[in-house]
Amino acid sequence: MPRKIVIWVVLAALVVTFVGVLGARMAEGAVLPEIILGPLGLTDALFYLFAAMTFAGAATVALSKNILHSALGLLAALMGTGSLYVFLSADFLAVTQLLVYIGGVLVLILFAVMLTNRITEVKISNASLGLVGGGALLVATVPVLVFVAIATPWATIVPAELAPTTREIGNAFLTRWLLPFELASLVLLATLIGAVVIARKELKQDEPDTSVS
């Protein structure tokens, strides 16, 4: 139990700090922007559809007790996010999101779940930290988040026509952002080698004899 209490205390402290800082900023007199409601076009409808999909997916990840349902929710959330990228004319990024997160990460998550030893049991459950505390946290954070979402002066741009962005991304990676790019790949390489080392250790224990002599 003490671990749970520590987590709660840390979370509560974070929320209090957050609310405090924002409250101070609000007191300084942040201006709420005017909300304009235009006619609902096709693009807007699609946007809300994908946003709802992302939201529902994320909610499933958090709320479902079955880990595979959570994984499925993650799939919906990631696909929704990927679709939202398209609204920013970032089709390359959208497809990359699909490839990396669904083709790679999600499949590996499912794979890992399947290879756990409790596999014979269909109903694997997620650990929950308590509904009441979570609800309280929600009540505390939602107003803050809503305020931030409304008060922030979002940079608005009109989405450009879909144009090939691959070349720009490639150029950016290999010129201006070369160092971070290489560092990221180094980190990934280290992770990969680490995974191999961990995985190999277990195999060494028993090397079965394949022939009867």
Added chain:
Amino acid sequence: MPVNYSPPPKSTPKVIVAVTLAAAAGIPFLFLGLVLLLTPVLKPATIDGLLSNAGIDPSWRTPAYVAALFVLALLMMNYGAIFSGVITWWERRVAGRIQSRIGPNRAGFGGFFIFIADAVKMLLKEDLVPADADALLFRAAPYFVVTGFALTFVVLPFGHSLVVTDLNVGVFYVTSVTALVVVGILISGWASNSKWALFGGVRAAAQVISYEIPAGVSIFVPIAMAGTLSMQGIIRAQGGLPWEWFVFRNPAALIAFFVLFTSQLAEANRTPFDLPEAESELVAGYLSEYSGFRFALFFLVEWGNIWVLSAIVTTLFLGGWQIPFVSAEYIDGLRGAGVLPSLAWWGWNAVSMAVFTAKTIALCNLVIWLRWTLPRVRVDQMMGLCWKYLVPAAFACFVFTLFWELAVSVAPRIELVSGVGFTVIAVVLAVLFARRVHQNIQAVQGEKIDLSNW
């Protein structure tokens, strides 16, 4: 008491022959014709033009777009499903010939309607969910698989201007949406709550993830040669004649072609990589617990994927829809300024579609042929082949291609030399192969070669 089976009819009634032939010719004509007609017409620009010509209020544009989307989606999904059905029939006929038996021959002339009979049978069967299975995921899995399959049709080209939408990340898009198929297979394997299904699901995931790497890297070779990710752009960078195809224009592309083809076979779970559902090992793998329509959906995808993989390979390496001696720009020029293109443009588009379909179907036949010839590899050999041979080969091809492109920019002629050289080698190999087949048949059948009951 002897059972009186009704003897097979001596000759098929003329009506059945006529109906079958009409359907066999009509179904491809109908679907390919609809693709030919609808894909250029249902483009936003054309819709706008048609609406303004007809004097309809521009506020109808959005409903028109949505309707066009639905029509195209319906067309493409049906194309995939029907093609998948027809190819099950064709595969069984070919398998029958390979195995010196007859194959389906009852439903219609030559058993052509067997795929409809099968579909009806599947629909009528009970949709069984195992008692301890995760019912939600178990039911959902086939839809993931079908979605991943159907989404690829968005960018698969059929001809010069015949593509639902030519995304500028086309190839990349195809690679990524097929990931949904893996998700579906994994979920089906796990949700069935059967050990055989789980085995199949895990095998499928391991296999598809592994083979995505050589497939993805070997795709870089045509991308690097064409300088674009768009499927149509890659085809336009090639030509109609064999030495203008990417596969022969660059020695590394030839290797990449085989790497990609092998990896695609593995991703589509076709023999020799049919480990996920290896019937002699895992009963039916991830399909073990499925029945009825859900089972049919898996099979629809399995056979439909033959078209997808053949079309991708055709697009990337075999010149796609390029018509020999007719350049794509020439066809562009024929379009005319009107809202609807000119008749000559439609004509050349139909020809380009015929070229593309012929190449793709030839590859489909190769896939079928491989399935009924080769045994299955073991799971460690499958992994070994991927990681020890295909992945290094794909990377080597990619690096070689980069240098090759540099060389081409200096001396453009080497592409032609390589193209002509490899084309000649390919033709010679094909002739030698045909001779060898002829000798083998002669060794068994003697001088006369019997093709009468084909």
Added chain:
Amino acid sequence: MERLILRRVGKPEDEMLINFGPQHPSTHGVLNFLVETDGEVMKRAVPEIGYLHRALEKIGEAVSYPGFMPYTDRIDYVAAMFANEGYAIAVEKLLKLEVPPRAQWLRAISCELCRIASHLVAVGAMASDIGASTPLVHALRERETLNDLIEALCGARLTYNYHRIGGVAYDMPTGWRDRVLKYLDHFDTYIQEFDRLISFNAIYVKRLANVAVISKAAAIDYGLVGPNLRGSGMDWDVRRDAPYGAYPSFNFEVPVGRGFQGTIGDAYDRYFVRMLEMAQSSRITRQALETMPEGETMAKVPRKIKPEAGEALSRVESARGEMAYYVISDGTDKAYRVRARTGSFTAMSIIEDISPGLMVADLIALIASFDVVAPEIDR
């Protein structure tokens, strides 16, 4: 079974216990294995022996001597001729009967044709288990013609009941000799065709070579017989080394595993020995048809068979290896004890010890390479 379940108490849970069979596509009938696996690698596979037990030996004590002959067909339905022959020879030894030469020759011919038919099923099913479905169909097509020939000889395609105590049931029909010779001409080229189709296929060789290697000593210790024993490099064939019937008059070779594509005693050796044996069977059949003596096909057998008290052992080289019948007579018209020693039973016994470390797919190759016929295991 019990041992395995007990052993699992307190085991880590990363091992999976799979019930392999009895309803499984490649269990060649209704075999049942309990397979412990760690992922794809097997910890061990325990065959359940006794699943198909039908008390055939006990039936042998309840029916008359000739009455048991149809039951022997059911011991090994893929190669029933040998089960017939073994039982007939054993009872003939009890009766001290001399079988006429023509019957001996017909027995040899029918047995060799049956051996080809059985080996065709074996190699075809093996290819099918490895994942190539075409060779099986081709092999069954050839077996169909063989079945036609055997049907013309004895009226049955599967459970022949052709050999009788003291001879064989029928002489050859007219024209049968030429039909068989004509078929054998075709069959000799067919073996080459089959080799081209699958035997040297790179994937096939890789799947079988160096898999489930059984050393010569292990093969002898476990009592493997027939092609399984010869595949391990042991040069032993009852037809040559303990001859019976017409076999001393024929010229033939005994193919032995030499590590054709890998190690001696691997699954490929067991497979390829069968391929080579089919050619030898064809050779024996030709010789037998050419040197066929004239005369009776049945010895003078008393109407009521009532051997003196005593015991007899017969050994024949069945398609699945050495098959022995041990018959004890107590002087009545029913046997006191009939015991059949079959190749599949001993082949099953080695599976548990050879399985650790094999992959699940190798288990299939192993079962297929032993050419196990389920009813022969338990009788």
